[in-house]
Structure formats: structure tokens, C-alpha cells
Amino acid sequence: QVHLVESGGGLVQPGNSLTLSCEQSGPTYGTRVMGWFRQAPGKERLFVGGINWIDDRLYVGSFPEGRFIVSKDNDKNTLYLQMNNLTPEDTATYYCAASTYYYSGSYSDEELYNSWGQGTQVTVSS
Numbered sequence: 001q002v003h004l005v006e007s008g009g010g011l012v013q014p015g016n017s018l019t020l021s022c023e024q025s026g027p028t029y030g031t032r033v034m035g036w037f038r039q040a041p042g043k044e045r046l047f048v049g050g051i052n053w054i055d056d057r058l059y060v061g062s063f064p065e066g067r068f069i070v071s072k073d074n075d076k077n078t079l080y081l082q083m084n085n086l087t088p089e090d091t092a093t094y095y096c097a098a099s100t101y102y103y104s105g106s107y108s109d110e111e112l113y114n115s116w117g118q119g120t121q122v123t124v125s126s
Contacts, residue, residue: 001115002026002098009094009120014087022079022096022117030100033107034079035059036070038092038122047108048081048094059107086124093119 008020024031035050049070050059058070069082079096097113107113 002028002031004096004098004115004117006094006096006117006120009122011123011125012086013126014124016086017082017084018086018122019083020081020094020096020120020122022081024077024079024098024115028077031098032102033059033099033112034072035097035099035107035113036068036079036081036094037097037110038090038094039119040092043092045095045110046092047110050107051079061108083122086122088124091122091124093121095119 002024003026004022004024006020006022012018031053033050033052036048037045038048039045047061048068049061051070051072067084071080096117098115099113101112103112
């Protein structure tokens with residue numbers, strides 16, 4: 001399994017943007033897809049978006065287009081999540097995850113991921 005470390009969380013005002021990073025290390029050659037999930041207190045973990053590490057295919061969560069943008073830098077083994085027009089409802093712990101499984105679907109199921117980061121807290125408040 002790869003080791004994942006998220007960064008970039010913090011306190012942000014409503015309407016602003018924030019970019020999270022997730023660096024993977026270890027046996028990264030097996031990574032097929034990396035994704036972002038979030039979990040608010042008392043709620044289920046929710047798929048935000050993901051990207052295929054090999055062919056750049058994007059997997060989108062159930063959010064308006066442009067609110068959450070997933071990208072990657074293969075040379076840096078880093079996954080990014082750009083979050084735009086944030087609202088207090090986006091307050092959550094954000095996790096990145098890596099999957100070594102081949103799957104023809106959207107990779108929105110957390111069961112497909114076999115490595116997880118510790119999470120980074122994002123708080124949207126004025």
C-alpha cells in the first residue's frame with residue numbers, strides 16, 4: 001500500500017477557494033486511481049472526485065460542475081483538489097485515497113480504495 005499525506009486544509013471564508021494536496025509515497029507504481037472523499041460530522045463519507053493515474057480520466061462526484069476540480073502531477077506523485085465557491089456546507093474532513101484495483105465504473109465507492117490518508121480539516125466560516 002502507498003502512504004498518503006494530505007495538506008492544505010484550514011479555515012476559509014465562504015465564497016473563497018482552497019486547494020488541497022495529497023502526496024503519495026511507497027509502491028506508487030500500482031496506483032490506478034486516486035480520489036478525494038469528504039466526511040462531515042455525523043454524515044457518511046462522500047465521494048468528491050477522482051482521477052485515473054494512467055490515462056487521466058476524471059471521475060466526478062455529485063457536485064455542480066466546476067466546484068471541485070481534481071488534478072494530478074505524476075512527477076510529484078501528488079493529487080490536488082481545487083475547491084471553488086466554498087460554503088459552510090463544505091465543512092468536513094477531506095481524505096485522499098488510492099486504488100490499485102481495475103474497475104470499469106466511476107470509482108465512487110470507497111470500497112475500491114485500499115490506501116487512505118489521515119485527512120485534512122476544511123472549515124468554511126466567516
